Amino acid sequence: MIRPIVKDILFLGRKAGRASSKDRADGQDLLDTLVSHRENCVGLAANMIGSTKAIIAIYDGEKAMVLYNPVITNHSPTSYDAEEGCLSLAGRRPCRRYDWVEVKYEDESFHKKKHRFKGFTAEIVQHEMDHLEGILI
Template identity: 50%
Template sequence: MIRDICRDEVFLAQKAEPATPDDRSAAADLLETLEHHRDSCVGMAANMIGVNKRIIAFDNEGARMVMFNPEIIKKSGPYDTVEGCLSLSGTRPARRWQSIKVRWQNEHFQVRLKTFTGWTAQIIQHELDHCEGIII
């Protein structure tokens, strides 16, 4: 189901709760909503659709990907950039890392590890800020 985009900064500033297998439908909604906004958005966190759970969905080099309970466990190559967000107006400065190693759970709640670089790494970091309640 395509959900409305949450713009409530008080809600967006809350740290997300851990996701569970019961949150798979929220992840499906997140993917559908991301696809609906594909012309203006490359990633979303669950709080952007009003669900305070640690779930992100993003464009991974042309394929949509969902992560449950993602966390960065290693990072390198800091740089400064400017980002926009569907939940917020305008753009804001952000500090990002060129390379990140992420641990997450897939849709079967199996633990996965992978290193992401470049644009994909930047998208993931933006969405993880959402999970932490950080408003860029």
């Protein structure tokens, strides 16, 4: 189900709680909402659709995927300055991002996975994971 995008900064500022298999519907709604905004969106965090769970949906190239309970376990020694927009907030803001990030997460079946995201996809992951911490960019 496609859900409306939350713009309430007090809600967006909350830290996400751990997701469980009971939250699969939120993950699917997050993915549906991401796909519906494909023209102007490359990633979403669950709080952007009204859920308080640690779930993100991203595009890794052309493939849309959902990550439950993602945690950055390693990152590149180098970083760069970026400017990012967000569906929940007007305008663009400066931030600093790592060139790559290694992430442990659970897939849609709640199997543990580990993946190294590089380049623009790494930037997307970092932005959405900031949302899970209540950090607004």
